[in-house]
Amino acid sequence: DQQVKQNSPSLSVQEGRISILNCDYTNSMFDYFLWYKKYPAEGPTFLISISSIKDKNEDGRFTVFLNKSAKHLSLHIVPSQPGDSAVYFCAASEFSGNTPLVFGKGTRLSVIA
């Protein structure tokens, strides 16, 4: 039973537009959420995180939104660039990150020039 779900396997967006990647979770004990980006033949790299005490965290072109009541988070990338094309994984953990991360299956983002 998947605790972290990314229901869109793929997403295509035009360069310069906004990319929105979604993630749902079922475990109400999760209190720390992260997004990772993965290029082929490389390990996942950390992108941005958010604690459950916040509902938004922004870092440059990347913003993560958390809706605890809906158990939903999203990653917004604006403006999208061709170099953003990668697989994005949503991850969550309990106890402020001091337990192993649980990952979703990923969403492949293609940014078209």
Added chain:
Amino acid sequence: GAGVSQSPRYKVAKRGQDVALRCDPISGHVSLFWYQQALGQGPEFLTYFQNEAQLDKSGLPSDRFFAERPEGSVSTLKIQRTQQEDSAVYLCASAPGTGELFFGEGSRLTVL
């Protein structure tokens, strides 16, 4: 180097062979994690160390899988009597204790 280093990057094994995968974490990171990533899936947790102590091995799929970190630094994941379903990328990550994990490039295991 400054990042997590894994070796070998690619390993082809015949069914029934034993394999050993090595992970060199970032210096000073006390936590070390192993994940398994099958094709088209997200990373799945295998096991976790804090220094040399293996705190959680609930994700190891069978008793053919064994991990160790004897001196609290380098870790080895060993798979005995490999099966085809063991084919995956094995990812190692280390953590400084702030929540995010820093991953290596992975070891891709193919069992024929």
